[in-house]
Amino acid sequence: MSVTPISALQNVFRDLPDSSQPIYAKLKHAIAQKIATDEWQAEQRVPSEAEIVKALGVSRMTVNRALRELTAEGLLVRHQGMGTFVAEKKAHSALFEVHNIAEEVAERGHQHRSELLVLESAKASVEEAMMLGVRTNHRIFRSVVLHYENDLPIQIEERVVNAQRAPKYDKQDFTKHTSYEYLMRVAPMTEGEHLVEAIIPTPKECERLQISSTEPCLQIKRRTWAGDDIITATRLLHPGSRFQLFGHFGR
Template sequence: MPTPPPVSPLAANLGDSPAPLYARVKQMITQQIDCGNWPPHYRVPSESELVSQLGFSRMTINRALREMTADGLLVRMQGVGTFVAEPKSQSALFEVHNIADEIASRGHRHTCQVVTLEEEAAGSERALALDMREGQKVFHSLIVHYENDIPVQIEDRFVNALVAPEYLKQDFTLQTPYAYLNQVAPLTEGEHVVEAILAEPSECKLLQIEKGEPCLLIRRRTWSGRQPVTAARLIHPGSRHRLEGRFHK
């Protein structure tokens, strides 16, 4: 019996995730970056090299590299190659707060508008974020939060339907999604990514800001125990929000 060809080191890091192939390639590259094997400015193997090492199609590899470039994790230089990008400057967030409580603590009035509250099938991005299979049921809510009638946040949230099966039945004008989810699946772990963006035209309309006005985007994922509960995009007008943190050394 012929000896099977050896498995490349990169292929060995792919694991057995049910995620789409291109998403598994993205996970593998992210792992190489996070663990320091591929530092900033490291030249990533070419598409042809990755096809050979991973055994996936060129289309799959191309999509993974293209999306990671769009996300700012890689830099592609025509005729030269693809390189690991310098990380963006980060701001630490130490606590997760209920926006209604934050507004009340300033002596102001919180109200909100529920724009979307519906069931969806998880696409590849949502499935990856919530550690589920593509096509599984998720709940989607889009809510605009107001402070004294001025919009201060768009909360675009996807929720694991298995964790909070009654989510769509809630009246979120009376209780925020954060408050409800913390009751049914108490928060034990959170992840934040913060960056500056230019909001989409539809988002500018909801926030009542001019097109091109800079905004602050917080991408937040939370867990209850080992179970991912929710993935949210929180968009704040830059002129109406600031981040504060304090640490002890």
């Protein structure tokens, strides 16, 4: 892990335009800018509170607040006994859109691969029938796919599909292309809904995602329609330390 020179922080802080912002906000902005432009890289150690106080001549409370807020926002991470470091950038998806995970990973300049865990044809249970808006015993497909980014698991995708609208779903090779690609080809989505919540994963899910039993996960339950028909009901599970949702609202 590399160390950020104090002189670099002094220069960044000194060159900030004069404004009515509080000093902690200026310091926070300076550090965030360096991270955003990749001048300060992931896992790079930033100066300690004491070092920043000495170099910039500001109060300990000011520095603490800036670092604390940057940590809360996920830009920095503090390791007990080691110091404060630039955090790894998390994967993120748009909250109100549905994307192909393989394309999202590629856009970040990383490699995507997937492991097919389950792909079967079955008769819908009562719960599955309700999710898809079909009768019990209606023919469905079930799939479970584990997605990787640079060989690190980032998503468990559990999907139930209306077989009538996607009849060849169980014939696809989901290690070569994603379920999203196939479904958008045979039954293009016209409508969707999300339910997002934080959960504690099961031991089996922890094993699949290679995380500790205490790490929370972000769960997204999604249903998508093509016309009047519900095509698929999906549960997506992401490690909290590797994923975030992003949304933008208009005025």
